[in-house]
Amino acid sequence: MDNSDWLNYKIQVRDRLRGFTLNILELSEIFPKSERGRILNNQLTKSGSSTYADYRAALRGRSKK
Numbered sequence: 001m002d003n004s005d006w007l008n009y010k011i012q013v014r015d016r017l018r019g020f021t022l023n024i025l026e027l028s029e030i031f032p033k034s035e036r037g038r039i040l041n042n043q044l045t046k047s048g049s050s051t052y053a054d055y056r057a058a059l060r061g062r063s064k065k
Helices: 003-028 035-060
Strands: none
16 A cells, blocks of 8 residues: 555444444434433443544654654
8 A cells, every 4th residue: 555545444433433423412402301311322432433533642652763
């Protein structure tokens, strides 16, 4: 995989994770406003949105050789 393919792959993954996160946020609006619904909504929103945040952090990370 050359550099341009790798860059396109990273962009594709980023866009798919961003779309996934937006879908999770849309789904979270459907949950009922009961206690159970709020708990599930909180857990789903945190875990669903963390994938995109973790991916962005991994791309920005730098290490010494």
